[in-house]
Amino acid sequence: MANLDSLSAAQIAAGVRNGDFTATEVARAALDAIDSREKDVQAYLQVSEDLALEAAARTDARRAAGEKIGPLAGVPVAFKDNMHLVGTRTTCASKMLENYESVFTATCVQRMLDAGATPVGKANMDEFAFGSTTESSAFHRTNNPWDTSRVPGGSSGGSAAAVAAGEATLALGSDTGGSIRQPASFCGVVGMKPTYGAVSRYGVVAFGSSLDQVGPFGRRVEDVALAMNALTAPGRDPLDSTSQDCAVDFLEHLDDPVEGLSVGVVPQLMEAKGLSQEVRDALAATLDSLRDQGARVVEVDLPNIASAIAAYYVIAPCEAFSNLARFDGVRYGYQEPDCATLAQQTSLSRAHGFGEEAKRRQMLGAYLLSSGVYEKYYYPAQQVRTLITQDYARAYQSCDVILLPSAPTTAWRFGDVSDPTQMYASDMFTISNNICGNGGVSVPLGLSAQTHMPVSAQLQAPAFSDRRLLRFARAIERGVDQGLGLGGGAPVAPAFAGRGGDL
Template structure:
């Protein structure tokens, strides 16, 4: 069997269908990679060898009988630990849910399994998805595979790191304010947040119900497209009232021509405070490559984007306060022992079950929803949301997609940012499309000349036009294929049998 690390999701499923190797061999290779690399990376909270090998056995039996295999048959999958899967725990990286066992399987997970994926484990995250570093996990931080002294981003940092480290080719994450796109940028992988409503949220523990969206990570745009086709297969989910019918036509866009299409550039974003010179250079380089592929660059104005972070940190905490009220230490979750009253038990269970950032967000939400404050801030945030959504709508009357940074900087060191406000600014370029509900994708461009760490660009599309992200993302990926790109360099090192993490750090070169 060829090196597992060198194979894409598409190559794995095709190899299994052709009989070049078995699903069981792939599953064992993934589990061995996890076992070897987890001491360095710590991407997982729970590894599920029994589930993985059982599903692999079923795929091999189906092939032996001559049955048609699903499109992702035998592809190992990591699942963010806020998504339910029967036979696993769903902890949200919190002591509050440390012993919680999934009573059912989330629709997004079920659809990936129906497409043939093999669940190898539950990935680490910031507690209840509150964070941009994965350092707020109650159990352990996750390390960036390019430099283990640095964060992988968050909140879906475990999912991004697992893909970047070659432990799995695909992973699921959730994105409330950038939690797929920002860690994808910091780890040098592809990460996609679909339009709000494109993917069912049933079975995903809620943070901000009007903001949350599930999406995939992969090492190539094509793999992410295949995952998206699986996630939307079956259409509307009756268990999620926000779920919409979306046609599974993402993979066919991987070779679409972008010549003559229009790409929006936001000049104000390229001069934003905190944007590093190497990230700016990377995005400018991406714009040039899209122009070379035949696209027209057009300046667009989104005048209300400056209000996005303020609006998000009103709407998000308010919804988090409402959603996390159910974790009271009485019905389920951590329960403080030996309390004289139910009130004392609930108060102490919440005090000891939640971490600092989870408490901070809920207290902020409680304040923002209180009498006399609600009208002043929450209504204003919703008005800002409407203005931002209108900004995007008008911009997309002029262009097909918008190009912008995904993260203002490359991966920072563990503990480097201690001020919560500064940590919130890590999502400067991602929050606005959660506010508006549009889809976005992060595409790695290579390694920064100054840091030697992954740099990336983000593409944004109109609502329910997410297939454009695949077309333009593929064009960018092809443009950088011959350069010192992240995926090409990482794959070459894997094929040569190089160890993970430390070897990656500082490799590559200028864009």
């Protein structure tokens, strides 16, 4: 008897297409896995059983009628809870939107559904995507499936944990400063932040509008490529002014060799303060694997990269303050009862509707946008953003991709990091990519020798070179499969493998 844990998204879709099993059988197996595992992982805020079975039934009906079914036919997918989906709540893990029912479906979600995916639920997250551990969720924390005493990363921690625990085969998250790549690293799965504009943001609740990007999680690089095809193949979304055509087949050159291509390494980042030895060792082994496959390793310089975190934590809070001003206790969201005036209602609704981290980011943004302060901080931060973008452009004249850590350490235990500024530093290797809008992907390398937790490498490439990113990611995955780390790519975490999910 087959189990979903052993099947990739490509294999599930092929099995449904060939009649080896039905989409409804896959949906029931996925819901069974969630039922058996969720109490220990807590990856979801809402499990959408009815929607899943209805979508699966539609897929089966199309196949029975002889109609063409999508490339993700029957594949169980989780969606981060900042993405609208009719029939579910979209809470952003906040009391502010605790009872908000989606009135439309986000373009990225709809495209996955149009490709045949089965929506199994809305994944937990840090409140309004503010955080790196998923602990700022107003409802509950999510646990890392590889060690439930450790954080899954964030802000898309629920999406990453759902895939790592086998509670979904694919998931979508959003990445504003590393919120796909860092939890992917902590949970040992593949996580991709596409180029800004490659994937529509319409229907995704905004955090930083010039930084946000939607991307997929999967346990294999091929599955992420399949998801990218679904997200981009229909072309530019007229409902998102930043959306652009990305007319490539991400599977087309996935298994092409990397022989003769070059991998850039930034020496100052490989020696950065706070980078653990186990991450350094894993990256060194990754470079050896790529050399063995014929790639050249070259040193490149990003002279302004040290200023990325400072620039980000000016730009992002300013955009967050602007975007979250709409939650005023009047139009939708939490409304404080028994207020005598509109000013009191707005003030108390925001005070009681938002959590501590959401308040912290908005207060910082309000200060940075105030008269006299804007010129001192916000304008220089945008200038630094331009310098970093130019640094990357020069670096890519010497290499095809850049290899660097996804995170400075493996996942830490709950309670080990309580200072918000220390938490912010966990995105030190990912933030620069959001600042300049380029694509990035985190690829699991197996378990580290010291903590025995997942460790990953991050690849970055120029804008709209996302297919090249996945080609290199697949090369790293081949090295993992051949003994660099855990065999067979990124498996389901052992504590959860086989607990439900039988087909």
